[in-house]
Amino acid sequence: MPSSTKSFKVFINYNYCKNCGICSWICPVNAIIEESFGKPVVPDHEKCTGCLQCERMCPDFAINVIEINS
Numbered sequence: 874m875p876s877s878t879k880s881f882k883v884f885i886n887y888n889y890c891k892n893c894g895i896c897s898w899i900c901p902v903n904a905i906i907e908e909s910f911g912k913p914v915v916p917d918h919e920k921c922t923g924c925l926q927c928e929r930m931c932p933d934f935a936i937n938v939i940e941i942n943s
């Protein structure tokens with residue numbers, strides 16, 4: 874389990890994103906969900922545990938997960 878003092882923010886570069894759906898499919902906590910036309914969005918960044926699976930799996934290097942010190 875990640876430390877409760879850590880929080881994360883998920884940045885998606887829509888200039889690179891091809892709406893493939895891998896990130897929302899792989900996210901274990903459903904922090905990334907698909908909007909209309911498969912566009913990935915993160916409505917609640919607090920859900921993100923910082924596992925980085927989305928960042929690693931995105932074929933277009935469109936995701937950047939940043940740890941925010943609180």
Ligand code: SF4
Nearest residue numbers: 890891893894896931
């Ligand atoms: S995995 Fe990457 S390219 Fe695919 S929907 Fe997510 S951000 Fe877009």
Ligand code: SF4
Nearest residue numbers: 900921922924925927
């Ligand atoms: S880092 Fe992990 S928990 Fe956070 S959005 Fe990506 S896949 Fe989901």
